Amino acid sequence: xxxxxxxxxxxxxxxxxxxxxxxxxxxxxxxxxxxxxxxxxxxxxxxxxxxxxxxxxxxxxxxxxxxxxxxxxxxxxxxxxxxxxxxxxxxxxxxxxxx
Numbered sequence: 001x002x003x004x005x006x007x008x009x010x011x012x013x014x015x016x017x018x019x020x021x022x023x024x025x026x027x028x029x030x031x032x033x034x035x036x037x038x039x040x041x042x043x044x045x046x047x048x049x050x051x052x053x054x055x056x057x058x059x060x061x062x063x064x065x066x067x068x069x070x071x072x073x074x075x076x077x078x079x080x081x082x083x084x085x086x087x088x089x090x091x092x093x094x095x096x097x098x099x
Contacts (some may be wrong), residue, residue, distance in 0.1 A: 062070075
């Protein structure tokens, strides 16, 4: 074999190895891009669910003023119940004194 044939075989071998390397490189890049896309989709879903939760919280949680008003109404109702119980207790005491 002469050097020209050896050079041609070497170039063909180098070209084949380069083609294999290029194929593997493109495949690797495609898988990386696919993984990045999946991660991006997951992140956008998390952001969407966080936005939905923030909207839910804003709609359902009460303000401090509303809470104070509700507690005040509850306290007045409890006081009214205790006043009625005191009146009942007084009436029972008066009946016990009569007998």
